Amino acid sequence: MKGNQMNRLLNKNNGMKFMKFxxxxxMNTLIxxxxxxxxxxAGILYxxxxxxxxxxxxxxxxxxxxxxxxQQKERKNRREFIRFVIVNLGTLCFSIxxxxxxxxxxxxxxxxxxxxxTLGALIFNFVLTDKWVFLNQKRRG
Numbered sequence: 700m701k702g703n704q705m706n707r708l709l710n711k712n713n714g715m716k717f718m719k720f721x722x723x724x725x726m727n728t729l730i731x732x733x734x735x736x737x738x739x740x741a742g743i744l745y746x747x748x749x750x751x752x753x754x755x756x757x758x759x760x761x762x763x764x765x766x767x768x769x770q771q772k773e774r775k776n777r778r779e780f781i782r783f784v785i786v787n788l789g790t791l792c793f794s795i796x797x798x799x800x801x802x803x804x805x806x807x808x809x810x811x812x813x814x815x816x817t818l819g820a821l822i823f824n825f826v827l828t829d830k831w832v833f834l835n836q837k838r839r840g
Contacts, residue, residue, distance in 0.1 A: 713829070719768040720825050725764065727756035757787050769833035779832060786827045794820035 732754035739745060761783050765771045771779075797819045801812035 715767055716829065717825055720764060720828070721821070723763045723768055724762055724821065727760045730759050731756035757784075759788070764828060765833060769829065771833050782832045783828070786824060786832055789827070790820050790824040793823050 731752045734755045736743075736750050738748035738751060743751075761780065765775070765779075777801040794816045797816035798812050801807045802809055805812075807815060
């Protein structure tokens with residue numbers, strides 16, 4: 700990444716967006732964990748409970764990041780939502796790759812590997828969401 704691109708990524712506006720993105724991510728995690736345990740306690744098998752709870756977090760992420768973090772004013776469209784899903788599936792794959800790399804090849808503890816993977820996935824997801832998913836009218840041209 701060139702210096703000018705890095706400066707744009709780190710500017711004050713992006714810093715505030717990144718903080719909001721992190722807060723929304725915290726909400727997503729809380730929703731995911733809460734739903735997972737409630738569904739598990741209700742007797743739903745853990746793979747289905749995980750799918751439903753993760754999906755709940757992703758939907759929360761879409762709506763709060765769209766309105767609050769990236770302040771999209773125009774109507775929602777299918778292409779935007781599809782991009783959002785693609786980015787989140789890509790983020791999931793990227794986080795698994797980072798986790799495997801950190802745990803199996805760098806030999807970090809599982810907790811540290813998870814922290815490494817989570818931070819890397821957060822940055823990956825933020826950049827793609829900002830630059831590809833929630834494009835405002837000015838950037839669309």
